[in-house]
Amino acid sequence: MPTLYHAPNSRSTSIVQLVEEMGLTDQIDIVTVTIARQDGSGGRDPQNPHPEGKVPYLVNEKDHIRERGAIITYLTDMFPESGLGRSAGDPQRGEYLTWLFYYQGVIEPVAILHFAQLSHPAIEASLRDYDTMLTRLDEVLVKQPYLLGESFSAVDLLCSGPFAWFGDQMPSTPAIDAWVARCQDREAARRVQAKDNS
Template sequence: MLTLYHGANTRSSRIIQLLIEMDVLDRVDVRTVGLVRQGNVGAPDPANPHPEGKVPFLDHDGTLIRESNAIVQYLTDHFASPMGMQIGDARRGSYLSWLAYYGNVVEPVLIGLVAEIDHPVFHITFRGPQEIYTHLGETLSERPFLLGDDFTAADLIMVSPFQFMPDFAPDIPQVKEWIDRCLARPSVKAMKEYDANLMEAVG
């Protein structure tokens, strides 16, 4: 049994969107847990098995998977969905690179911007937003989505910061058009409705 520990309007919302895109939301037990949110609002939830009280957190019959990019890869492998690239697909290397790039570079850089971190070691390690924007712009100048003609989980996770922090979107036409294409997908609306229903039930 797959169990996803989730909090509405958090990073785990993109996992809900992924499950909707793959049409497997009904095959996962989604458990909503309490969280400590920004501003120290809320409290740790003993029902959440994540060692740091975060979401998303995936439990597959005792196999525990943490971090969004690892969960995305696990789910797209498990359900063999076109949202992910399977072993043998020539695009799998690029797919895995985008997932890793998101967690290893994109999120640290954007969090650094929010926190106003300005340190040589940080910049040497992660570079900065301009390198991210250039990489996206060059990739999207050749195709509508990161891996080609079709929307995949690589797009889903890479576009997510611009969904929640639109001011960080670069003024690059092909990137802005990609963001619009990604956020116009029906799964985005469905995910927002799913989370809104959760919040209404709690409130």
């Protein structure tokens, strides 16, 4: 059985929600660990095998998967019947992978830099700036409710996360706000949040 290492109210929360959304809670063992937090609390947990003591970390026999985009791809490919991913051969496979990589390579780093009030022309030329990232999301979400069209997918779960997490500290647009609200208004999100806060 695959094992997911998770620290409540951290980046791994989105993967726990994915497991809930996919109906895999009886097929994936979730192990709660501690991590070092930005406020100086917590610390590395010796039972967490992640080489840097981070979460999420998925272990499936000899396979060890780090980074949320990789874990999402792995799980949605492993369990395609959930409908939250797009398998090889699906006409939206490229778009699905693009959003996963756009999150890792653009949304999260640009959001962190914006939050930290750091900017430099070299960063903006290579990663893009915050307004460009917002424009890209907005131009899709003004036309459709989710990034891949009419139905919620794993890319919505991942890409909406920073907007939900940081709230008003991340400027957005009405279309993005409505999308984030739709992504948060899900039973799986409520169940995971209740567990994380218990």
